[in-house]
Amino acid sequence: MIEMQGVFKKYPDGNDALKGINLVVDQNEFVYIVGPSGAGKSTFMKLIYREEKPTKGQIVVNGFNIGKLKQRKIPYVRRNIGVIFQDFRLLPKLTVAENVAFAMEVIEEPKKVIRKRTNEVLSLVRLKGKANAYPSQLSGGEQQRVAIARAIVNNPSLIIADEPTGNLDPETSWGIMELLEEINFRGTTIIMATHNKEIVNKMRKRVIAIEDGVIVRDQERGEYGYEV
Amino acid sequence: MKFSTIGRHFREGFKNVIRNAWMSFASISSIAIPLFILGVFLLLTSNVDEFLNDLESQVEVKVFLHTEVPQDEILSIKNKIATIDEIKRVTHITKEQGMADLRERIGDPLEGYDGEENPLPDSFVVEVYQPREVKTAAEKIESLFENEFITIERAISDEVDQSDESTTTDGENTAEEQTPEESTTEGTATDEESITEEPLTQDTEIPVIESVKYGQGYVEKLLTITNTIRLIGFIIVIGLVFTAMFLIANTIKLTIMSRSSEVEIMKLVGATNQFIRWPFFIEGAVIGVIGSFIPSAILYFGYSGLEQRSELQLGILGIKMIPVNEATPQILMVLFAIGIVIGVFGSLLSIRKHLKV
Secondary structure, three states: OEEEEEEEEEOOOOOEEEEEEEEEEOOOOEEEEEOOOOOOHHHHHHHHOOOOOOOEEEEEEOOEEHHHOOHHHHHHHHOOEEEEEOOOOOOOOOOHHHHHHHHHHOOOOOHHHHHHHHHHHHHHOOOHHHOOOOHHHOOHHHHHHHHHHHHHOOOOOEEEEEOOOOOOOHHHHHHHHHHHHHHHHOOOEEEEEOOOHHHHHHOOOEEEEEEOOEEEEEEOOOOOOOOO | OOHHHHHHHHHHHHHHHHHOHHHHHHHHHHHHHHHHHHHHHHHHHHHHHHHHHHHHHOOOEEEEEOOOOOHHHHHHHHHHHHOOOOEEEEEEEOHHHHHHHHHHHHOHHHOOOOHHHOOOOOEEEEEEOOHHHHHHHHHHHHHHOOOOEEEEEEEHHHHHHHOOOOOOOOOOOOHHHHHHHHHHHHHHHHHHHHHHOOOOEEEEEEEOEEEEEOOOOHHHHHHHHHHHHHHHHHHHHHHHHHHHHHHHHHHHHHHHHOOHHHHHHHHHOOOOHHHHHHHHHHHHHHHHHHHHHHHHHHHHHHHHHHHHHHHHHHHHOOOOOOOHHHHHHHHHHHHHHHHHHHHHHHHHHHHHHHHOO
């Protein structure tokens, strides 16, 4: 699913974000990425959906060699990856249903399919009743569920979640985690960067710790391992 | 691209204009206002230009033949003048015609100078293609006939002929007509004398062309002034075009910057650049069309109203505004072209920055 070999990333300003990452993530895994702020977690995630390009090394995602990908092929790789952010990134002027449908319009799905699939996904994230509400009328947890709905609506094989619970209270966070776990059970690989010790320790998954640009720990059913 | 997608782009493009109502309003005004100012200036300069052209077209060369030139020579002289490159048209003014024209201006004192008594020479009015070539044309005519003479029988006392013009009675005549007309008046007067006293005559050679006039001095000044006015108008218009482009592009850049998050999300969910660009392209075009339609409509109706109202007042001064249907079409086309081009390219250029990842 994801394969990294000797991946380096140096930003133009001289910041060495990643210094030799080797890693394999298989289909249907659920992986936590942990580590202190500025250790390179975000860069690691961005390389996977090709927001950034590696300076050295090889990354293969879903069979695409990400480093050598042509500019115009990028959209097609991204259609197979759902991305979720700490700050939700919804379009404020579109309703919940429109926000979700947007991801399908963009890949030119027929209208009928869009309507049907949007309904399905909204009921999966338990937001069917809020389909016509605007993001500003929703709570943080609800907004994140819209973002998740948008991320999964195109049936991606991989979901990248960058601190999806970072802005939410503990109770709401658990709701989001249950949802992600359910999506994972349905066959989607999930890679999630997080600082949430409680979640990592209670919902045991593979844990990869990145410090100063290198992987310092890679552990099945691991612990968070840092003091908060 | 699917056909339904094209429809979606158009819907989205129009929707975006409405959704971002304030930004659209800002963009439309930023297109409309500079275009309006530009339009006013274009109308002004084209009217000034028309007026200047009118002034310049009055510049012409007048060629006065000697009174003694026989009628059958006149056509060949005319044709010879017409061979000069700079010359557009040569019109023969017969002495009868010349007298009629002169009477119109002066009237009564010229009673009785008809037929044989007509003292005026035949002349040509020569029009040139370019007013600034009038001097060259005049010089060419002069040199062309430098060595052409006709031989006539003349009274010897005729020497006086051209020297003392100032003593003549017809002081009212304009400078242009003065020389030939008066000299010949005198000439015929002395002729009568010589016939009654002693018929002492002799063959003399006289030049075919008496004089060539084009308003020396006056024309050069006029051309300097008109060219300066045109240059100033041109500079102002160019300056306005650039100001308009800068203002418009800037506003569109702001509009799109305010929507960079939208573009970012589109990219994240896997939209192709083409797909992202289209609605912005259509939105830019819509804004461009509205933004140029408003000043165009104001200019059209404003100008036609002004034209009707000014017909009376300005007409007296001999100034005529270009009719609205002649003046406005090209200018409105220019405004629309600028508006749409800037609307479309402004949004495409501004979005390009956000598309690179």
